[in-house]
Amino acid sequence: MPPRTTTTARQRRLGYELRKLRQRAGLSATEAGKQLGLDQSRISNIEAARFGISADRVRTFAYNYGCADSGYVDALAAMTTSRRKDWWDEYASTLPSGLxxxxxxxxxxSAIETAQTTHLPGLLQTVDYARSVFRQSIPNLPPPQVEFRVSHRIKRQDLLYRNVPVAYRAVIHEAALRMQFGGADVTREQLAHILDMSEREHITILVIPFTAGAFPGAGQSVLYAHGPVPQLDTVQLDSEHGSLFLEAEGQLEKYRTFMREFESVAVDDHASRSIIRRVIESL
Incomplete structure (x- = not known):
């Protein structure tokens, strides 16, 4: 089988986790290959996601690397299932790979948390709000690229509406609520949408009011995606240069702490809805 020419985030993550297990076991790629009946280049290519790997072989790797965490191994094995085309693949030729x-x-x-200070969460944005955000890109995006990004952002929101929706928790600073992207009418409609979504059982919206004063991570937007086991959590950070994905254990622990502290200065959901209503009335 020829090597892959392109790789997905999930494929790269599996390779990263296998490399981490090997290194924890104190084995070089050459030593691991001897134990597993493979040459060093095959091990390296699997870890770089250039070659696929079966669930059975993942379990064999984990056994040889001395990993006894069955939940973690099961989750890694599940990541090997043959990948069908998904909806985001239709954007492969039009949008950056980070999206x-x-x-x-x-x-x-399995669950998603986000912390927002200047923008409202992408998974809660209306079409008009999202369009106004993308129109502020530098350099300016041509209209078709704006519409591709808007369409992609709205399709991402399906996970909040599917039969078994993902649990979603957003902590939003009041500053983000008052940023009038697209003008007062667009903002009013956007905030009304967030109020409606906050009534859903699987969605929690918490607001940090201006009166909270200083708070951790000022100015930073964070998305924390929970995996099937904590080792497979992922942090995504937005920047002007695109998305940055973090998956090292130290980084994950840092952002677990960040999310707890960020939320600790927010008011409860009832008070948060009251703040959102007051902002709507002020527009």
Missing amino acids: LDLAETEHHA
Whole structure:
């Protein structure tokens, strides 16, 4: 089988986890290959996601690397299932790979948390609000590229509406509520939509009011996607240069702490809805 020419976030994550297990076992790629009956280049290519791997072989790798965490191994084995075409693949020739990786990461998440300080969460944005955000890109995006991004953002939201929706928790600073992207009418419609979504059982919206004062991670937007086991959680950060995905254990622990502290300065859901209503009335 020829090597892959393109790889997905999920494929790369599996390779990363296998490399991490090997390194924890204190084995070089050459030593691991001898134990597993493979040459060093095959091990390296599997870890780089250039070659696929079966669920049975993942379990064999984990056994040889001394991993006794059955839940973690089962989750890794589940990541090997043959990948069918998904909805985000239709954007492969039109959007940056980071946006496709984000959609795939969210699709497989068991729960999602986000912390927002200046923008409202993408999974809660209306069409008009999203369009106004993308029109502010530097350099300016041509109209078709704006519409591709808007369409992709709205399709990502399907995970909040499917038969078994993902649990979603958003902590939003009041500053983001008052940023009038697209003008007062667009903002009013957007905030009304967030109020409606906050009534859904699987969605929690918490607001950090201006009166909270200083708070951790000021100015940073964070998406924390929970995996089937904590080791497979993923953090996604937005930047002007695209999405940054973090998956190292130290990074995950840092952002678990960040999310707890960020939420600790928010008011409860009832008070949060009251703040959102007051902002709507002020528009």
